[in-house]
Amino acid sequence: MMRRLLLIALLIPLLSIPAHARQIEDNKLVQLKAQLPFTTGTSKVDCLNMIAARYVHSYTIKADSAIVYTSQAVYEAQRMGYQKGLCFAASLHANTFLQLSKPKEGLPWYRLSTQLATEIKNDTMAAFGYRGIGQALWYEGNFQQAIDTITLSIQYFRKLNMERQILDAIMTISTIYGNQGNYEKAFEGAQQALVLSEELNDVANKVLSLTEIGKSYRNIGDYTSALEYYKKANDCHPGKSYWCNRHLMQSMGDLYCNLQKFDSARDFYQQSFNGNPGSKSTQLRLAEYYLLRQQYDSAHTLFTYLYDTLKPGGEKHLFLYSILGLGKVYLIKKDFAKAKQYALEALALAQEKNARLNIRNAYELLANIYEGLRQPALAYSYYKQYVQMKEAVLNDQLKGKLFEFRRIAEDDKRVAQIKLLEQEKLITQEKLRGNQLLRNILMGGLLLLAVLSLALLGNISLKRKNEKLRNERIQKDLEHRTTELEMQALRAQMNPHFIFNCLSSINRFILKNEPDKASDYLTRFSRLIRLVLINSQKPLIVLEDEIEMLRLYLEMEQLRFKNSFDYSIIYNNDIEPSNILLPPLLLQPFCENAIWHGLMHKEGHGQLSVAFSMRNNILNCIITDNGIGRARAAEIKSKSAEKIKSLGIKLTADRLALFNEDRSVQHFYRIEDITDELGNTTGTQVTVEIRYKEFLQETV
Structure with missing residues (x-):
């Protein structure tokens, strides 16, 4: 009885239905x-x-x-x-x-x-x-x-x-493939459904197909493209169909959970209850939301309710997730016996249904459980199966198709823009021709009334002014081009420096005879290097892409140093990461410096924090670690046989000077030690100041 009351208390804030809902x-x-x-x-x-x-x-x-x-x-x-x-x-x-x-x-x-x-x-x-x-x-x-x-x-x-019913069936098959974990076929079906829905002007299935394509991008970690397709789906006004609206709102909530924007995620989950306040799929996502927010009692209550409700004969594909959810909760509570019971039950059912996504999740859960039970052989066995299934679910062929789909969409957008510009040009030419006669008459009258000498003097004066303006413009263009070339040269030095450090890490795993870690590290490195190679071709990237590359790099360093430190990347609501520009790979050298010289020599668990804030039109990035401090790091470095100058920090300082357009200032960052009340060093703080430049300003 108490569990049911608690469940009602958890769901009441999410059961509101908008006033504009239709009356039955x-x-x-x-x-x-x-x-x-x-x-x-x-x-x-x-x-x-x-x-x-x-x-x-x-x-x-x-x-x-x-x-x-x-x-x-x-x-x-x-x-x-x-x-x-x-x-x-x-x-x-x-x-x-x-x-x-x-x-x-x-x-x-x-x-x-x-x-x-x-x-x-x-x-x-x-x-x-x-x-x-x-x-x-x-x-x-x-x-x-x-x-x-x-x-x-x-x-x-x-x-x-019955073409609309054909379209609806194709979209359903695509969704089933997505539930099964066969993302490649899910994407193919959604792409086919999108073309048919546009031909038939079927808004409901267009929303579902756009949402499914967005989910495919989210599953490979391309959150920017996922959000773009979700916004396209929302622009179709899916509220007329509770099923479409629920599917989209659930997917938006999942994406914002991935982005750790939990308040926004909760708002989308709330909207997904509209039209069906008893939706089990939304309740399941809400339970996962509570788990991510570390509200374990709330998560346990909701998972248990779904498990008890769905077990007798409910929706088995949702029942699987409730079993896995209970296993995760008991693992966090270190009740390994119950966690193992639910994990094995989930694995058996998932294998029976050939639900690859759930099989992957069950393998991962069992690996963590056996690690907690200090049974490394079983933990390693399940972890290997987890990695194999993960790679099978997200295969390279799917990634290639998604990138090709995005390229085609971008090409279509450019073609549409070119056509629009051509139309505007034709309209302008028509206006010019219409005014030509009037302009000729006026010019003739002015020539008759003007004095030849005054006209000549005016013409000479105008030429001088134009020449002066032209020279000033050429000078500015030369300065801008020089700055851009210098930035490209620095980026060309930065990429080999960064790649060398990553390959050194992989080599270290190989020399230590740790092939699985080397393989996992290489997988992450391949994803990171792809982003680096793509973004390094651009003079500027958005802060959102910089954070994504930084997050991948920190995950690689966590793996290398056996999770000896945790990290967090935070920013307040005043900052829009998708609308702020900065040079690529600007922050990674500072984080690398904090890990290698501060956290690597620390006794105990390390913490690394990257926080963004905006003040006086300057983007401030504060990188804080609880390492050994600069004095102790310098002492260790002096005793080391390898005294290598930090090339990454030097290059970054030069790039900052160019980007901030102030070469007279040598540094746009400060490095300070953090001390406690007794004056003991407890870490290091780096403050980086970056000139604020909006995406819209750059494109105008």
């Missing part, structure tokens, strides 16, 4: 209810079916009301042997069970509806019947059977030329 009891529904007492025979069954359909397909789900009327329709149709009415009633009855998260109970009714449709030779109902069977199998977690059955329904829809 519209005039048609009122009329049907008024007619029902006066109907008999087959007309009564038809009337019951129409009332039930109004509830089943309404904006705000009323499954409890729908099942009352579908049950009556089924009873009356069976009693009088009305096959057509029973066929419709069984389909509606099955659909209602799906909305109640009871696919196991709905599946027999879909099969009955399909059988009756075949007997009465109603291909339309047969197509919808197979479509419903596939959806129920999907909810049961039988992914491949669901895909095969929905594919069969597409054959019926093609025969009937």
Whole structure:
């Protein structure tokens, strides 16, 4: 009882429905209810079916009301042997069970509806019947059977030329592949659905396909592209369909959880409850949200509720996530016995359903559990299986297709911009031709009235002014080009320096005979070097991309030093990372310096913090560590045989001077020791000042 009360308390803030939601009891529904007492025979069954359909397909789900009327329709149709009415009633009855998260109970009714449709030779109902069977199998977690059955329904829809239903089925198959963890086929289906939805002007499926494409980008860590496609989906105004809106809002919440913007994530999860306040999929995401916010009791309560609710016969693909969630909670609480029990249960069910994504998550959970139990052999075994499954889920072929898709989209955008400029040019030329005659008349009159001597003097004066302006403009262009060339030269020195350090780290793992760590490090390094090579070709990148590269680098250093330190990257709400420009790889040398000279020699666990703030039109980046301090680091360095000058810091100082456009100042950063009340050094703080430059200012 207490658990149910706590669950209600957790969900109350998220169950608000907007005032503009449609009312279900519209005039048609009122009329049907008024007619029902006066109907008999087959007309009564038809009337019951129409009332039930109004509830089943309404904006705000009323499954409890729908099942009352579908049950009556089924009873009356069976009693009088009305096959057509029973066929419709069984389909509606099955659909209602799906909305109640009871696919196991709905599946027999879909099969009955399909059988009756075949007997009465109603291909339309047969197509919808197979479509419903596939959806129920999907909810049961039988992914491949669901895909095969929905594919069969597409054959019926093609025969009937029902293009919108074909599109809807393709989009459903894409979503199932995504749930299964087959992201490559999920992306292919979403891309195909996007083209069809634009041809048919189907807003609902366009929203779903854009959302699925965004999820594909999120799964490979390209959060910028993911957000771009989510915004395109939101621009289609998906609120008219509660299913589309819920799917998009859930995906937006997941993305902002990845970005650690938890307040925004919670707002999107709140919106996803609109139209279906009892959504199990949103409740599951809310439980994961509580887990990320370290609100473990709230997460445990919600995961337990979902586990108890879904286990008897609910949606198995959601049930799998609830099992894994409980395993994570018990692992955090160090109750390894229960964590192991739930992890093994999740792995068995995931393998039975061939749910690759859940198999991957179960392997990772078991590796962490056995590490906590101090059983390294089993921990290593499950970790290897986790890495293999992770690579299988996110394969290089999918990444290539996603990048190609983005390139094509960008090319289309550029073509559209060029066409717009050409149209504007034509309009301008037309205006110029229209004013040509008037301009000629005015010029002739001025020439007649002007004195030749004054005209000559004016012409000479104008030429001198133009020449002066032209010379000033050429001088500025030369200075700007010189600065840009110097920046390119410094970047050319920076890239080999950075790559050398990374390869040295990989070589160290190999020499220490740690091939798995070397392999994992090399995988991360390949992702990082790709970003570095792409971004280093640009004079400026957005702060968001710089943070992404910095995060990958810190993860690599964590792996190298056996997680001997933690890091955090924070910024306040006044900063928009996607709208601030700075040179690439500007902050990495300072973090490298903090790790190698401060944290590497520290006894105990290290902490590294990177914080951004804005003051007086200057972007301030404060890098803080709790290392040994500069004095102790210098002492260690003096005793070391390798006395290498910090090339990265020197290059960064020169790049800052160029970017901040003030070569008279040698340094735009400060390095200070942090001391406690007794005067003991407790770490080092580096403050980097970067001139604020907006993305929009640069592009104008």
